[in-house]
Amino acid sequence: MAKEPKKNSFSQGPDELGHFGPFGGRYVSETLMPLLLEVEKAYQAAKLDSEFNFELDNLLKHYAGRPSPLYFAPRMTKHLGGAKIYFKRDELNHTGAHKINHAIGQILLAIRMGKKRIIAETGAGQHGVATATVAARFGLPCRIFMGERDIKRQSPNVFRMKLLGAEVVSVETGSRTLKDAMNAALRDWVAHVEDTFYIIGTVAGPHPYPQMVKDFQSVIGREAKDQILEMEGRLPDSLVACIGGGSNAIGLFAPFLDESNIDLFAVEAAGKGLESGKHAASIARGKPGVLHGNKTYLLQDEDGQIQEAHSISAGLDYPGIGPEHAWLHSTGRVHYVSATDSEALEAFQLCSRLEGIIPALEPAHALAHVIKMAPDLPSDHILIMNLCGRGDKDIFTVADVLGENL
Amino acid sequence: MTGETSRLQMTFDRLHEEGRAGFIPFLTAGDPDLECSERIIRSLPAAGADIIELGMPFSDPMADGPVIQKSSVRAIEAGMTIGKILDLVERFRIDNKTTPIVLMGYFNPIMAFGVQAFLDRAITVGVDGLIIVDLPPEEDADLCFLAVKAGLNFIRLVTPTTGHDRLSRILENAGGFLYYVAIAGVTGTTSADPGRLKSRIDQIKNQTKLPVAVGFGVSTREQAAQIATFSDAVVVGSALVRLIEENIGAEHIEKSVLDFASELADAVAGARTDEGFSNTGRK
Numbered sequence: 001m002a003k004e005p006k007k008n009s010f011s012q013g014p015d016e017l018g019h020f021g022p023f024g025g026r027y028v029s030e031t032l033m034p035l036l037l038e039v040e041k042a043y044q045a046a047k048l049d050s051e052f053n054f055e056l057d058n059l060l061k062h063y064a065g066r067p068s069p070l071y072f073a074p075r076m077t078k079h080l081g082g083a084k085i086y087f088k089r090d091e092l093n094h095t096g097a098h099k100i101n102h103a104i105g106q107i108l109l110a111i112r113m114g115k116k117r118i119i120a121e122t123g124a125g126q127h128g129v130a131t132a133t134v135a136a137r138f139g140l141p142c143r144i145f146m147g148e149r150d151i152k153r154q155s156p157n158v159f160r161m162k163l164l165g166a167e168v169v170s171v172e173t174g175s176r177t178l179k180d181a182m183n184a185a186l187r188d189w190v191a192h193v194e195d196t197f198y199i200i201g202t203v204a205g206p207h208p209y210p211q212m213v214k215d216f217q218s219v220i221g222r223e224a225k226d227q228i229l230e231m232e233g234r235l236p237d238s239l240v241a242c243i244g245g246g247s248n249a250i251g252l253f254a255p256f257l258d259e260s261n262i263d264l265f266a267v268e269a270a271g272k273g274l275e276s277g278k279h280a281a282s283i284a285r286g287k288p289g290v291l292h293g294n295k296t297y298l299l300q301d302e303d304g305q306i307q308e309a310h311s312i313s314a315g316l317d318y319p320g321i322g323p324e325h326a327w328l329h330s331t332g333r334v335h336y337v338s339a340t341d342s343e344a345l346e347a348f349q350l351c352s353r354l355e356g357i358i359p360a361l362e363p364a365h366a367l368a369h370v371i372k373m374a375p376d377l378p379s380d381h382i383l384i385m386n387l388c389g390r391g392d393k394d395i396f397t398v399a400d401v402l403g404e405n406l
Numbered sequence: 407m408t409g410e411t412s413r414l415q416m417t418f419d420r421l422h423e424e425g426r427a428g429f430i431p432f433l434t435a436g437d438p439d440l441e442c443s444e445r446i447i448r449s450l451p452a453a454g455a456d457i458i459e460l461g462m463p464f465s466d467p468m469a470d471g472p473v474i475q476k477s478s479v480r481a482i483e484a485g486m487t488i489g490k491i492l493d494l495v496e497r498f499r500i501d502n503k504t505t506p507i508v509l510m511g512y513f514n515p516i517m518a519f520g521v522q523a524f525l526d527r528a529i530t531v532g533v534d535g536l537i538i539v540d541l542p543p544e545e546d547a548d549l550c551f552l553a554v555k556a557g558l559n560f561i562r563l564v565t566p567t568t569g570h571d572r573l574s575r576i577l578e579n580a581g582g583f584l585y586y587v588a589i590a591g592v593t594g595t596t597s598a599d600p601g602r603l604k605s606r607i608d609q610i611k612n613q614t615k616l617p618v619a620v621g622f623g624v625s626t627r628e629q630a631a632q633i634a635t636f637s638d639a640v641v642v643g644s645a646l647v648r649l650i651e652e653n654i655g656a657e658h659i660e661k662s663v664l665d666f667a668s669e670l671a672d673a674v675a676g677a678r679t680d681e682g683f684s685n686t687g688r689k
Contacts, residue, residue, distance in 0.1 A: 017544055025544070025545050026542060026544050026545065027513060027540040027541065027542075027545055028468075028540060028542065029468070029469040029539050029540060029542075029563065029565075030542055030562070030563040030564065030565050030567075030568065030576070030587070031469075031563075031565040031566070031567050031587060031590055031591075032567075033542045033544070033567075033572070034567045034568065034569065034572055035567065173472075173475055174465065174466065179466065180466075183466050183467075183468050186468045187468060187469075187471070187591075187592045190468075190469065190590065190591055190592055191590060191591035191592065191595065191596075192590075193567055193590055194590075288517075289514045289517055289518065290512070290513045290514045290517060290540060291466055291514060292466075292468070293540070298514070300514065300518060302518065303482075303487045303488065303515060303518060303519075304464075304488070304514045304515035304516070304517060304518025304519065305464065305465040305482055305515065306465045306466050306514070
């Protein structure tokens with residue numbers, strides 16, 4: 001009876017065609033289909049292979065530095081005067097964000113499949129850096145596609161990727177951000193199906209990527225669960241994470257999805273405000289559509305043309321969201337909320353001053369929501385926020401907005 | 407079209423009688439602007455087009471190379487929409503009842519328009535087939551089943567990566583003709599290798615009775631003629647679209663595109679005769 005889907009479970013994953021309810025799937029050109037079927041088969045086999053899992057765990061521990069700490073933030077908690085606030089410190093991973101978790105997993109799969117060349121897209125550059133890092137570690141040539149506009153606002157990460165030996169391709173079509181980088185990567189993949197593995201940077205794209213990236217990121221939630229049980233003797237009351245494509249959010253939420261008394265909050269980038277038209281809030285302001293190989297909520301006009309997203313954070317600047325999130329939204333399991341550029345900037349500065357941690361602008365959005373909700377919660381309410389990236393890469397952007405000359 | 411022989415079927419029957427391959431020009435509808443695009447499209451049959459393939463512009467055309475990407479941007483900026491493309495086909499059909507029109511594009515604009523509304527209107531105005539790049543057989547529930555039910559041909563792509571078993575899966579709901587993507591890559595980037603192509607087309611023809619058209623990577627008269635000796639039709643897209651790009655604003659833009667279309671049509675039509683294959687296509 002192993003095939004029987006578990007009833008009333010949010011943890012069963014997609015069906016065999018990669019659908020999460022009406023979302024997900026494999027909306028790709030026929031050229032890619034045989035390869036996707038091959039990736040899926042290889043991944044399902046790898047998942048059950050103890051040698052693969054041993055190597056994955058080994059690298060996560062000794063190379064990425066896992067487990068990442070679960071940290072009680074005393075001054076933030078006191079300042080907000082409500083819930084007890086914990087940070088899951090995924091910014092302390094090697095390369096400074098959670099992206100290394102799925103980059104290690106995917107490159108191990110690429111090697112297992114005999115692929116000789118790695119490609120990836122990147123927005124903020126964190127996924128690009130993580131991919132360039134593992135490509136260097138395993139000696140594979142690596143090409144990273146990055147929007148021209150993101151290259152300008154994330155220059156430290158561009159240089160990092162180059163130092164790591166990757167070729168960074170500037171994508172100058174469309175909005176010149178993450179969505180266009182993903183188009184360019186898919187086009188490269190179609191032209192090099194035989195030898196190339198595409199390391200996708202979030203829980204989006206065609207099946208099996210959303211599931212695969214989620215599985216690799218779930219280590220965040222599994223650790224957090226053990227850690228909070230050890231520290232507090234019980235599970236948390238709420239979890240908060242920022243959401244662009246949604247990899248860090250699903251990574252934290254995954255092991256808690258069936259704990260129905262835990263409230264889950266995913267924070268979209270509201271940019272200059274939801275009513276301004278300049279935001280990246282696919283759930284709040286998008287509608288279902290098909291892009292980049294999956295069906296999900298997308299920012300689009302009435303003719304079905306994809307619209308540009310806007311966020312101060314390059315990592316959230318994407319007009320879509322992972323298909324499992326679309327499904328979790330439609331079922332009501334996860335609350336999708338939003339924070340503006342200026343709210344994120346305030347949270348960015350507050351965290352730096354109160355906790356001595358400079359967060360990335362992405363988790364600063366999650367913190368902005370924590371700042372809104374924590375004061376109204378009782379002092380025995382346990383809240384875990386995923387601090388999924390560090391802010392060194394963002395200091396130029398923030399300095400610019402604050403009028404500081406670096 | 408249900409119940410009668412479809413326009414596509416009649417066209418391929420006629421080509422078979424004539425012992426030649428068909429010529430299928432591809433243009434993005436609305437490129438460079440709505441009026442100019444419509445004038446060119448309506449003149450294509452006279453220039454020798456046997457079937458017309460119209461691109462429905464999408465902001466994120468992931469299977470297309472730079473030439474068609476840019477044409478999509480021009481068409482969207484010119485105000486082209488799914489509704490306007492269907493209106494264009496309706497006007498085209500006023501004085502042309504014989505040249506099949508197939509629409510090629512991506513699923514999202516159709517989904518935004520409304521799948522059933524799109525199919526109903528497409529049938530009414532006289533669209534003959536759909537090529538939707540990002541709908542493989544795995545996602546047939548979205549559009550293919552409904553299109554077939556409505557009597558619209560769902561034209562499938564077969565690629566260099568398609569193996570024997572995969573082809574069987576692709577053929578399940580395929581209609582009209584098969585579109586063989588000659589290169590593993592995006593449109594208009596590299597050239598197809600005719601030798602390897604021929605053996606692939608022969609293999610495919612062993613598995614199906616559907617006509618096979620070849621596209622992606624065909625840009626010159628010579629290539630088109632060569633491919634026309636062993637395929638049922640030849641699609642040329644980027645090379646024609648590039649002419650639009652190069653002649654934007656020029657008075658002779660329509661003539662440039664139509665003249666090249668004529669040359670390609672002649673090359674395709676004469677290919678088997680020139681090669682001494684004049685009788686091989688006949689029964």
